[in-house]
Amino acid sequence: MRAEDAYRRFAKYYNMYVQEFMDDIPVYLKLCEGAKDIAEVGCGTGRLLKPLLDSGYRVTGIDISDAMMSIAEMKLNYYIEDGMLELINHNFIKSYTSKQYDRIFVTFYTFNYLIHDDEQTQFIKNVYKSMKPNGIITIDLFYPKTMANPEYEDKWSDEKEYFHNGVKVLMKDNRKMIGEIEERIQIFSQEGISDEIKTCRRFVNKKDMYKLLKDAGFSKIRFVEGYDYSDLHELAVDESTTAGFMAIAEKL
Incomplete structure (x- = not known):
């Protein structure tokens, strides 16, 4: 099932399903410091948008699901009317945005739904073109539950x-x-x-993510595990991927 089809059906459950997850919010708030134009890719129903808006940032929420964004619009209409929030339907596989951003956050495993190599490559290239010089991209990537705990493989x-x-x-x-x-x-x-x-x-390890970002033109590529920003580090030669991580890079 394509991601947009799944999200269309999932939209009515998504809000209840993910809203309680807050572990990543402090990292994004830290990365927002000094930024003027911020975009969240895969904004869904607004889980991350609200704390960013409540902290005084102007934000653009981007998603491929109209159903998801309709819920976000209802929840966050005050911020839209106040000019703090814009919601747009945009697919980075197909094109870059006309506006450029200081920060682009690809949140909550959105990137992992890109299954094919060409989708991943085109997505990263178009995000790069959508960023201002010195802009920062952050991509949150998952570590499959069954790889961490094989006993869950094909079990309900x-x-x-x-x-x-x-x-x-x-x-x-x-x-x-x-x-x-x-x-x-x-x-x-x-x-x-x-x-x-x-x-x-699709599981993406750190080395593959590093190459995707570097090939697109990004620099200062670093990684964080466990949403612990104090862990921010460059990729070691022998570094393996054994947990979920964030990739953070700059467009110079």
């Missing part, structure tokens, strides 16, 4: 309980790796009705 998880518009929703998922690709099935059940959503994400 225990059900997790959420509430959506006052109605209890049960969610369980199944993940398996085929080469670099994680195939994931999520089943959401509420009031006797189930919705099954299938997605694929």
Whole structure:
């Protein structure tokens, strides 16, 4: 399933599913310092947009899903009317933006949904063209759960309980790796009705991410693990990828 199709179906669950995740917010707030024009790519329903806006930053939220952005628009309409937030539908695989940004954040594993080499390459090149000189890109990349914990391979998880518009929703998922690709099935059940959503994400290690950024023209490429900004470091020759990480680079 293509990412935009999955997000269209997932939009009604996404807000309840990800809003409680806050581990990455301090890193993005740190990286916003001194920036005027900030964009989040893969903004979804506005999980990160709101804390950035609440901190006084003007932000552009970018996504390929109109369904996701409709929810963000309803939640954050005050900021739109106040001129602090702009929401746009844009696909960086196809083109760069007419506006250039000081910071572009590719958040919450958005990049991992790019399965093919040419998609990844074109995405990075177009983001580069969308940035001002001395701009900073940050890409958040996942480490597959089944690589960290092989016992979860092709096994159904225990059900997790959420509430959506006052109605209890049960969610369980199944993940398996085929080469670099994680195939994931999520089943959401509420009031006797189930919705099954299938997605694929590609694992990208640090060395491959470094090459993608360098080939696109980025410099000062560094990495952070565990959303710990104090861990910011250059890639070591023998460095392996054993956890999720952020890649941070500059356009000079």
